Amino acid sequence: MENENQSCLSGKGVTKIFGMGNKKTIAVDHVDFDFKKGEIISIVGESGSGKTTLFKMILGLINITEGELFFNGKPRDIKTQKKRKEYWKNIQAVFQDPFASFNMFTKVDTVLMDCINLRGQKNLSQEEKTVLMAEACSFVNLKFADLTNKYPFELSGGQMQRLMLARIFLLRPRILMADEPTSMIDACSRSTILDMLLKLRDETNMTIVFITHDIGLAYYISDTIYIMEHGKFVEHGSADDVILNPKAEYTKRLISDVPKIYEKWDLSTTLH
Numbered sequence: 001m002e003n004e005n006q007s008c009l010s011g012k013g014v015t016k017i018f019g020m021g022n023k024k025t026i027a028v029d030h031v032d033f034d035f036k037k038g039e040i041i042s043i044v045g046e047s048g049s050g051k052t053t054l055f056k057m058i059l060g061l062i063n064i065t066e067g068e069l070f071f072n073g074k075p076r077d078i079k080t081q082k083k084r085k086e087y088w089k090n091i092q093a094v095f096q097d098p099f100a101s102f103n104m105f106t107k108v109d110t111v112l113m114d115c116i117n118l119r120g121q122k123n124l125s126q127e128e129k130t131v132l133m134a135e136a137c138s139f140v141n142l143k144f145a146d147l148t149n150k151y152p153f154e155l156s157g158g159q160m161q162r163l164m165l166a167r168i169f170l171l172r173p174r175i176l177m178a179d180e181p182t183s184m185i186d187a188c189s190r191s192t193i194l195d196m197l198l199k200l201r202d203e204t205n206m207t208i209v210f211i212t213h214d215i216g217l218a219y220y221i222s223d224t225i226y227i228m229e230h231g232k233f234v235e236h237g238s239a240d241d242v243i244l245n246p247k248a249e250y251t252k253r254l255i256s257d258v259p260k261i262y263e264k265w266d267l268s269t270t271l272h
């Protein structure tokens with residue numbers, strides 16, 4: 001893999017505390033991590049372990065109480081609106097619920113056109129923009145011609161998920177944060193989406209960070225797994241190391257909850 005060892009995003013002592021006094025919750029507790037360029041990472045933990053809070057801090061949606069994040073080896077600076085916008089060109093997110101990801105009253109063409117403009121390709125001709133939009137749609141097995149003039153609510157859940165990935169294909173962020181992106185769809189679309197994400201990484205060398213409670217999914221898709229319990233990383237390493245040779249009790253328990261994790265996944269039969 002190109003740039004295998006170059007850090008893309010790292011964190012030192014990253015902490016988030018909500019509330020004060022006896023209402024205080026330490027949602028994320030001094031976590032250290034180093035996500036490399038082109039790496040697929042899963043952060044696995046049960047509900048309430050702090051995954052979403054870390055996700056939001058990385059995206060710059062909530063403040064960090066303590067600790068520091070580094071992007072491309074430099075301290076991440078999002079203090080001004082201008083710097084925040086610059087950072088957001090490099091990092092994008094896809095969420096569980098595709099309905100939450102789109103403004104339902106913005107037509108699909110406009111959604112895709114906005115991505116082209118955001119990439120600084122505003123000056124391309126209409127024809128060139130149409131070629132780019134069609135290419136992005138075909139990357140995710142959608143037909144642009146079928147989508148023009150439609151609103152997101154006129155698409156199926158699976159089509160919306162794929163449209164979300166078409167946006168990412170156009171935006172080409174350095175980092176993609178994915179919050180259980182496949183949980184709303186059927187097993188067949190699920191394997192397609194996961195394979196598209198792998199293809200996207202191979203084509204763009206994007207760093208992809210999943211947060212999931214599903215250690216089986218993490219094993220299938222990731223190079224590296226971080227296990228999160230009560231706001232702390234209790235274990236991390238290559239997917240094979242963590243799954244085949246788990247050290248933390250918590251990891252062992254998560255694995256024992258999943259039947260047949262050691263066998264290669266048959267995605268077509270794995271349903272939530």
Ligand SMILES: Nc1ncnc2c1ncn2[C@@H]1O[C@H](COP(=O)(O)OP(=O)(O)OP(=O)(O)O)[C@@H](O)[C@H]1O
Pocket residue numbers: 018019025026027045046047048049050051052053054213
């Ligand atoms: N805005 C908030 N105010 C107070 N406490 C919060 C807030 N957001 C999260 N928490 C608390 O922080 C802890 C971690 O929550 P978080 O949502 O990050 O966990 P999670 O691992 O993402 O869970 P899930 O898988 O259910 O989404 C929980 O105890 C939660 O109640």
